[in-house]
Amino acid sequence: MSIAAIFFSPTGTSKKGAEAIAQILQNDAESIDMTLNKEYKKRSFSENDVIVFGAPVYSGRMFKGVKDRLAAIEGNNTPCIVTVTYGNRDYDDALLELSDMVKAKGFIPIAGAALIGEHTYGKIQVGRPDGEDIKEDRVFAQKILAKLSAGDRSEVVFPGNIEYKNSEGSAGGKFRPLTNDNCTNCGLCAEQCPENAIDKGDYNQIDDDKCIACFRCIRICPVQAKHMETPEYMTFAAEFTKKLAQPRINEYFM
């Protein structure tokens, strides 16, 4: 039996939840990071394996590129746990969409969760998932273990609209990070950009069509050269932070 966490996680919050759950199921669970847009090794899982999927909510949906990345992954009646992480606004149809996506690939969602993570924009639920969230994830994972050991592989039906919102799906956000004079041309941002949107010869240049505004480049830049400190963004971020101040709770389904 192999247990793996498979995730798309530009700023690392979805990774935390998926890995926390997978590690309770098996302490040496594999981590398969599908954040980058590249050719992934084909993987096929059996009915004896268990996969924990994780991805962020983008505009109430899955980012379109998640489906492309999952092309390399195949289940064969493989039980799975679907988790989405969202920034305290709402997860809308994203959990249902991820569940439908993996079902089409041969997985059986026997549990799932909509988890709170720090929002990419503004200062919303900063630091989440925190220690308390991870504790809750672990309690949930213990319940999954009990379900599995009872031989119960019943599928969970998740909330959401059958006709998902935003019919086009999510292509990401509209903000385009800038680069300041701190840049040392180390190239990390371009290497780690999930959609290869940053020009490898000129890190100032961002391909508008490719960038998904995930802000991974801002989070990982070792010298804080990538930023989004425009007056428009700062105004938006302050208002958004105020609007989403009331914390929501993690929701677990089994």
Ligand SMILES: Cc1cc2nc3c(=O)[nH]c(=O)nc-3n(C[C@H](O)[C@H](O)[C@H](O)COP(=O)(O)O)c2cc1C
């Ligand atoms: C383009 C974009 C759209 C987002 N849409 C939503 C949303 O609809 N609802 C929400 O609560 N959070 C939304 N968020 C916040 C992310 O879901 C949240 O920050 C998540 O924790 C990021 O996951 P990651 O760290 O795994 O990349 C959005 C973030 C981005 C970048």
